Amino acid sequence: MTTHFITAEIDLQESPKQLHQAIETQLQKQGEPLRWAVTSVDTQEQKAQVEAIVTKTNPQPSTP
Numbered sequence: 001m002t003t004h005f006i007t008a009e010i011d012l013q014e015s016p017k018q019l020h021q022a023i024e025t026q027l028q029k030q031g032e033p034l035r036w037a038v039t040s041v042d043t044q045e046q047k048a049q050v051e052a053i054v055t056k057t058n059p060q061p062s063t064p
Contacts (some may be wrong), residue, residue: 001053006030012046023050031056 008026013019027033031054040049 001055002033003034003053005049006052006054008050010048010050012041012043012048018046023054026050027052027054030054031037 006027008023008030010022010026012035013022016038022035023038024033027036028036034053034055036050036052037050038048041047042049
């Protein structure tokens with residue numbers, strides 16, 4: 001298992017609950033989120049910048 005620091009840009013949603021779900025969905029594509037934070041919001045572009053720590057499971061090496 002390895003940990004990675006990632007950033008993601010998420011479209012703002014109509015409600016905080018929808019934004020939370022959109023962030024979780026996007027982060028799941030990168031691994032299992034341990035923690036994340038919205039670090040900036042661009043209201044003109046309607047985007048939120050998210051920084052996160054995710055874990056990824058290393059593939060098991062095949063044995064000959």
